[in-house]
Structures are given as C-alpha cells and as structure tokens.
Amino acid sequence: MLNLLKQRLPKSKVIGATLFMAIQVMTTLYLPTLTSNIVNNGVAKGDVHYIWTVGIQMMVFSLISVAAAAFNVYFSAKGSQKLGQRLRSDVYRKVINYSHDEMKQIGTSSLVTRTTNDIMQIQNVTLMFLRMMLMAPLMLIGASILAYRRSATLTMIFIVVLPLIAVIMALVIRFAGPLFFAMQKKTDRVNQVFREGLTGVRVIRAFRQDELEQQRFDEVNQDYTHNAIKVYNITGLMMPLMTLIMSATNVVITYWGSHLIAFQATQVGNMIAFITYAAQILMSFTMLSMVFVMVPRAQASAKRLNQVLNMTTPIADAKDPQALNEPAALEFDHVAFRYADAQKDALEGVNFKLHAGQTLAIIGGTGSGKSTLINLIPRFYDATQGEVKVDGVDVRNTTLQAIHQAVSFVPQKANLFEGTLRANMQFGDAKATDEQIWHAIEIAQASDFVKELDGQLDAHVEQGGANFSGGQRQRLAIARALVKQASIYVFDDSFSALDFKTDAKLRAALKADQEIQKRIVVIVGQRVSTIADADLILVLDKGKVVGQGTHQELLATNKVYQSIVNSQIRESKEGDQNA
Numbered sequence: 001m002l003n004l005l006k007q008r009l010p011k012s013k014v015i016g017a018t019l020f021m022a023i024q025v026m027t028t029l030y031l032p033t034l035t036s037n038i039v040n041n042g043v044a045k046g047d048v049h050y051i052w053t054v055g056i057q058m059m060v061f062s063l064i065s066v067a068a069a070a071f072n073v074y075f076s077a078k079g080s081q082k083l084g085q086r087l088r089s090d091v092y093r094k095v096i097n098y099s100h101d102e103m104k105q106i107g108t109s110s111l112v113t114r115t116t117n118d119i120m121q122i123q124n125v126t127l128m129f130l131r132m133m134l135m136a137p138l139m140l141i142g143a144s145i146l147a148y149r150r151s152a153t154l155t156m157i158f159i160v161v162l163p164l165i166a167v168i169m170a171l172v173i174r175f176a177g178p179l180f181f182a183m184q185k186k187t188d189r190v191n192q193v194f195r196e197g198l199t200g201v202r203v204i205r206a207f208r209q210d211e212l213e214q215q216r217f218d219e220v221n222q223d224y225t226h227n228a229i230k231v232y233n234i235t236g237l238m239m240p241l242m243t244l245i246m247s248a249t250n251v252v253i254t255y256w257g258s259h260l261i262a263f264q265a266t267q268v269g270n271m272i273a274f275i276t277y278a279a280q281i282l283m284s285f286t287m288l289s290m291v292f293v294m295v296p297r298a299q300a301s302a303k304r305l306n307q308v309l310n311m312t313t314p315i316a317d318a319k320d321p322q323a324l325n326e327p328a329a330l331e332f333d334h335v336a337f338r339y340a341d342a343q344k345d346a347l348e349g350v351n352f353k354l355h356a357g358q359t360l361a362i363i364g365g366t367g368s369g370k371s372t373l374i375n376l377i378p379r380f381y382d383a384t385q386g387e388v389k390v391d392g393v394d395v396r397n398t399t400l401q402a403i404h405q406a407v408s409f410v411p412q413k414a415n416l417f418e419g420t421l422r423a424n425m426q427f428g429d430a431k432a433t434d435e436q437i438w439h440a441i442e443i444a445q446a447s448d449f450v451k452e453l454d455g456q457l458d459a460h461v462e463q464g465g466a467n468f469s470g471g472q473r474q475r476l477a478i479a480r481a482l483v484k485q486a487s488i489y490v491f492d493d494s495f496s497a498l499d500f501k502t503d504a505k506l507r508a509a510l511k512a513d514q515e516i517q518k519r520i521v522v523i524v525g526q527r528v529s530t531i532a533d534a535d536l537i538l539v540l541d542k543g544k545v546v547g548q549g550t551h552q553e554l555l556a557t558n559k560v561y562q563s564i565v566n567s568q569i570r571e572s573k574e575g576d577q578n579a
C-alpha cells in the first residue's frame, strides 16, 4: 500500500495533519493532570482563586484541543481525497492504454470496482491513518506514563486488561481479515452481474428471462450480504466488548482507588485523573484495533490496484521509434496471429502490399478472421508472426501515437460519447472546423438527418449515442473517422448497417473525395457489391487467405469467392420474388 501512497499523498497535508494531531494529543493528555490539580489543590483546600486559574487554563487547553482536532480533520480529509483523486486519475490513464488482452485479464466490471470501491477503501484507511494511526500509539504511551505518575499501584490493572484486549483484537483480525478480503471479490461479482443485466436489458425482456436474471442477481447479492453481515457481526462485537472492559476497569479503579484514598496512599484528584487516563489508554487500543481491522481490507484493495497499475502492456512505444510519413503504404508480411489462450491461429500467412491511393476489401464468412486482421493495423493486437508495416515501418517500431494518427478506424459497433455532436466529430481532430466536419458528414451520408437535428452540430448526443438509430450511429462514426486526417481509413463492417442505396452513395462519395483518393481505404464487407470495386480483395476462410485479387480475377478463378457471389445473387433473386 505504501507504494500507492508514495507519490500521491500530498506531503504538506501529511505534515499539517501530523502537527495538529500532536497538538491535540498533548492538550488532551494534559487536561486530566489539570483536573487532578484542581481537585487536589483547589477543591480539597477550598482555594477559589486556584480553581479559577486552573479552570481557565483547562478551558484554553480544551479549546486548543478542539481547534487542533478540527485542523487535523481538515488536513486528513484533504490529503486522503487528493490521494483518491490522483489514484483514480492514474488508474484511468493506465487502463485507457490497455490492449484488449489486459482488459480481458481484469474485466471491465472489476476495473470499475477497483476505480471506485477499492480506491475508497484506501482513501478511508488513509484518513484513519492521518486521524488515528499516529494518534493511538502516542496517546497510549503518553497516557500510560502519566497514569503511572498519578498512581503506580493502580497501573497494575493494565497487566490484566491490556493482554485481554490484545487477545480480542487478535481474534477479530483472525476471523474478520479473510472475510474482508472476500468482500472486494464479491463486490466485483455483484457489479458484473448488474452490469451484464443492464447492458442486456432488452434481450432479457425479449426472451422473458427477467425472473432468471433476477434470481442470478439475488444469488450474488445474497452472497455479498452474507459475507458483509458476518464481517460486521465480528467487528460490531468489538465496541460492546471494549465498552464492557472499559466499564469494568473503571469499577475496579474506583474500588481500589477508594481503598488507596482511605489509607491515604493517593489523593481523590489522582484517582479522577487516573480514570481519565485509563479511558484514554483503552480508547487508543480500540482505535488501534479498528486500524488493524481496516488495514487488511485496504491492503487487499491496494493489491488489486497495484495489479492494474503495474500491468505491463506489450503494446507500447518502441524504444527508438521511427517516424511515419503521410500518405503511407500498408503491408502485411507473412502475418499470423493467435489470441492468448487460443489453441490455434486466428490468422495465418497473410501477405499483401497496398500503395497510397488503393482500396483493400476483406470478405469471408463469420469468424473467418476479418476483424482480427484489421485490428492488427492500429495495434489493438500485435501479430504473433510476421510484420505489419505502415510506410515501410513495422508498427512495433514506432510510437502508438504515430500509428493511431496514421490509422482512422471505424469499429464494427459504432460508439458515440455523451456531449455535442461537434465534440464527437472532433475526436479525430480537435481543431477540425465546422466546414471540415460538415464535409465528412456529407461523405458519410449523414447530412440529411444532422440538418434536421435541434442545434445541428450542437445537438446533444446521449451516452453511447442512444438517441440515434443504429444506422445513424454508424454513419456518424464513419464521419468521425473521416474528420481525422489519416493515411489509412479502416471500416470494420461499417457499411452493413446501411441500405444498399446509401452504401453505394457513401462509397461513391469516398471515391470522389480528393483527399481520400490519396489514402488507403480498408473495407471489411459482407456484400459483394460493397467491395467489388476495390483494388485488392482478400477472401478469408478459417483464418487463411484463400483468394486474393480483383473482383474479376477472383470471380474467374476463386471457388470460395464464386460461391459467396452466387449465394448473394440467389438471395437477392429470392428477395425480389418475395417482394
């Protein structure tokens, strides 16, 4: 956990909190001594002047103590909140650069829990640390010395009481510790099922799986609750036990102390002060035990956060990066790829070279490796064999920023972000003017519906683009990619959500654009009509390139391509007959 705090917990706040905590401890410890003096020297002797003088001193010290406590809380809260803010920011920065593999390894739900709940645990324990963890030992030592000075005989009580408390603490830590550990995992699970239910809510309703999903959620929820109840039952026992021990100690002190007073072995003031010191000693022990209970949980959270922060991603900048020029060529040189933990390659022996200004189309059945192939271009994954080259440079020998600048990517599932339409369009180029954005929107065949929007480019986009239809979202995602000045434009099955007419218009507009004409366009498509005019078509089957050439060449020689074309002609004829 110290690793996490090192650079992130502001030193000024730690110093402030510690300083005021020390003042609070000193004044709090001095107060019972003043009480003892007031009783022994003022009340017992009837010295009113002394009572007033010491009484005013007590008031001043009490005020200082309260003020110091307030400042300590202020610095502790500020320090721990700042720590939480920095941790969240660091985790986000790290995760946003994760490749698909790291993302899969930890899981989205767990990442959300780690960024919220786990950081909260660390924040809380830091707050406690700054409030109590230093205060408790100081109070314990100070109060023990002062209690001993008030009455060495009564101090013997602690020989029995302190080991008893230590045993209770040890038992609590022994039994509550593992349950606290389990708590974070169970929180993950609740979040995971909840998240899955929320994202799939329409499917759940459509398939009438509400009951089953509710049952699944109830199971994990119950599991979490049982664990939490067990933990709080154990820790909850501590307070009453400590109060019992404290009350019993007071009874013994009063009983024993009154005997000592009767035999004139001590004074009443000393006994009153001793009772207060005893309470302070036991309170310090209680504070310490709470810390001991909370630290293991925070430790478990720290471990989970360290796992996120220390995760090394193989997809990183090259040590000695080469620059990429625009426009660039694209080459796959004997490329193979296998997903982590997979038994066989998802892609093998992919070889082709494209010059700037050419269009590549990839066609093949579902699961044939189309998305896998194009994911290698912007380094969402790295090839396991061979080289993917942009501008003649292996994509691993440049920076991620350079490769992401060179490639503009439209994923299969269009995703928009909450904000204005303009802000979404400027994802690719923060400086893009309205004119450039409208130009991209025109090419993407989205201008008709964007013009009708309230506020047009200022129109609000809901989270995930929920206020747009699937086809509209897809067109906006295409426009967003076109706003970016890239060397390679990749469209992962982006045109299949469009009707034939819009698909044709969009491709014609892409071809007609003078800037895009100089770039490489990569299209993954299901329809032959979408890809027929490409300069190079790759036909994929079970991860292998089974055909490569132009539409005419493939139509003449390639059996797989012929069967795809024939099946689509058949489908369209059947469609026409049914219409």
Ligand SMILES: Nc1ncnc2c1ncn2[C@@H]1O[C@H](COP(=O)(O)OP(=O)(O)OP(=O)(O)O)[C@@H](O)[C@H]1O
Residues within 6 Å of the ligand: 339, 340, 342, 346, 364, 365, 366, 367, 368, 369, 370, 371, 372, 373
């Ligand atoms: N993240 C992953 N982990 C493991 N295997 C994967 C992963 N993604 C895809 N695969 C496997 O790799 C193969 C190729 O998948 P890919 O998504 O590239 O196919 P595709 O041709 O794009 O399919 P579709 O047309 O259905 O989108 C499939 O067998 C799939 O099961």
